[in-house]
Amino acid sequence: GESVGLHLPTLSVQEGDNSIINCAYSNSASDYFIWYKQESGKGPQFIIDIRSNMDKRQGQRVTVLLNKTVKHLSLQIAATQPGDSAVYFCAENPNTGNQFYFGTGTSLTVIP
Amino acid sequence: DAMVIQNPRYQVTQFGKPVTLSCSQTLNHNVMYWYQQKSSQAPKLLFHYYDKDFNNEADTPDNFQSRRPNTSFCFLDIRSPGLGDAAMYLCATARGGSPYEQYFGPGTRLTVT
Numbered sequence: 647g648e649s650v651g652l653h654l655p656t657l658s659v660q661e662g663d664n665s666i667i668n669c670a671y672s673n674s675a676s677d678y679f680i681w682y683k684q685e686s687g688k689g690p691q692f693i694i695d696i697r698s699n700m701d702k703r704q705g706q707r708v709t710v711l712l713n714k715t716v717k718h719l720s721l722q723i724a725a726t727q728p729g730d731s732a733v734y735f736c737a738e739n740p741n742t743g744n745q746f747y748f749g750t751g752t753s754l755t756v757i758p
Numbered sequence: 759d760a761m762v763i764q765n766p767r768y769q770v771t772q773f774g775k776p777v778t779l780s781c782s783q784t785l786n787h788n789v790m791y792w793y794q795q796k797s798s799q800a801p802k803l804l805f806h807y808y809d810k811d812f813n814n815e816a817d818t819p820d821n822f823q824s825r826r827p828n829t830s831f832c833f834l835d836i837r838s839p840g841l842g843d844a845a846m847y848l849c850a851t852a853r854g855g856s857p858y859e860q861y862f863g864p865g866t867r868l869t870v871t
Contacts, residue, residue, distance in 0.1 A: 677857075678857040680859060680860070682862075687865075688864060688865070689762075689848050689850075689862030689863055689864050689865050690801065690848070690860075690862045691862070692859045692860070692861070695859055735800055735801070737860075739857040743808075743813065744789045744806060744808055744813075744852060744854065744857060745803055745806065745813070745815075746791075746803065746857075746860060747803060748793075748800035748801045748802070748803075749800060750799075750800055751798075751799075751800050
């Protein structure tokens, strides 16, 4: 599979602050990326996606940035809430089919 | 509600005893995936089906097999489970064609005794 990794395995933020979670990917041909949130004992939940023809996409309280030059993704969560505490994964589609390969994951803890 | 369903949610099997995990979907999606997720690790893709076409990952052990008898159902067969196969097994679906988001089921947690 492809190599998709994260810089920070754990992140703690104060409630109300913004969070930034980073991801590096290895395949420059990858053209579609997804961020997932996974709570304990549950399957990954789609947060936001981005295609390689974009460098930024915004959702509700979340923004994904894509830097193809350095093969880097980030997920920004605005006004982080306790319910945002979870593990966050990025996943990469390498443009060779329908496969998705997941990065290592970052555990986000929101401190009330 | 359209969804991805996995049964059972918890499965206990004995070392070496074959076990089958089930996944069904009401989304009518072309693609179905199986992932293995061990504690504190990322989901690892085992294989996926695009309609009836099976796509195995190069590093998936032969001990893991899959069947997709129709659009709605997909099974994961572990022929001789070892202690190292204890994990959460996640099923996901997606529309075919240009990559689209995956929809995950809740997972089946497999324990091997």
